[in-house]
Amino acid sequence: MSDGALDDLFGALADPTRRAIFQRLMHDGPQTATRLAEDSPLTRQAVVKHLQALADAGLAAPARAGREVRYAATPEPLAAVVAWLTESAPAWDRRIARLVSRAAESG
Amino acid sequence: MEPAALHRQVDLDISTDALWELVADPARLAEWLCDAVDVDLVPDSVGRISDDGIERFVHVDRVDHGRSLGFTWWETPGEVSRVEFEIAELPGGGSRLEITETFVPSTLAPEAAVRWEVRVCALWACTVVAALVQ
Numbered sequence: 001m002s003d004g005a006l007d008d009l010f011g012a013l014a015d016p017t018r019r020a021i022f023q024r025l026m027h028d029g030p031q032t033a034t035r036l037a038e039d040s041p042l043t044r045q046a047v048v049k050h051l052q053a054l055a056d057a058g059l060a061a062p063a064r065a066g067r068e069v070r071y072a073a074t075p076e077p078l079a080a081v082v083a084w085l086t087e088s089a090p091a092w093d094r095r096i097a098r099l100v101s102r103a104a105e106s107g
Numbered sequence: 108m109e110p111a112a113l114h115r116q117v118d119l120d121i122s123t124d125a126l127w128e129l130v131a132d133p134a135r136l137a138e139w140l141c142d143a144v145d146v147d148l149v150p151d152s153v154g155r156i157s158d159d160g161i162e163r164f165v166h167v168d169r170v171d172h173g174r175s176l177g178f179t180w181w182e183t184p185g186e187v188s189r190v191e192f193e194i195a196e197l198p199g200g201g202s203r204l205e206i207t208e209t210f211v212p213s214t215l216a217p218e219a220a221v222r223w224e225v226r227v228c229a230l231w232a233c234t235v236v237a238a239l240v241q
Contacts, residue, residue, distance in 0.1 A: 080210075081210060085111065085210075088113055092113055092115050096206075102129060103119040103126070103129065106121060106125055
């Protein structure tokens, strides 16, 4: 169903350069590709590609600012996945412990 | 491996038939999965599961008798996850249960979530109407 979207989300952050751009957006707030390229060895074009990949994964959102486009970090999809994992993983461990004791009773 | 999937595997000293009963009989399932199971464990049935104070809707979508059971469940329509139980016989006579839960967040798949919501609401309505007609 949305396996592709989840792959995009984690795939976007698997690339160290993209991860660095995402962190930069988180720490310094919305930035233009030009501004991001100034402080990195990447060309503006390369930064734009990374920003688009982040946007496709739902981790950044573009907004027009005059003649340029500013990108803001949108970490919500990540938070949703982490919250789910944090709740569900221990729940399954509890369920399996109950299953094991049920099986021992009926075995 | 799926990025947002949980896998668990447990080997038990019971037959696959006994394990299937613990998985596919709602009353037995409620002994270990959650507090209460109010759904027929047959394909395309919709119901509720209460789990640790949380009320979840559940939609059963796959039942392969004695072998596997698959359903989606959610507390809010935006946060759906899919659960798969797979049963296998172990060489020594015991049985193995493999559990996979995969997260389907709406923020990542708004269209899919809306489709599910509509589909499940439709199924729920059908169930209610069927119950009233009987």
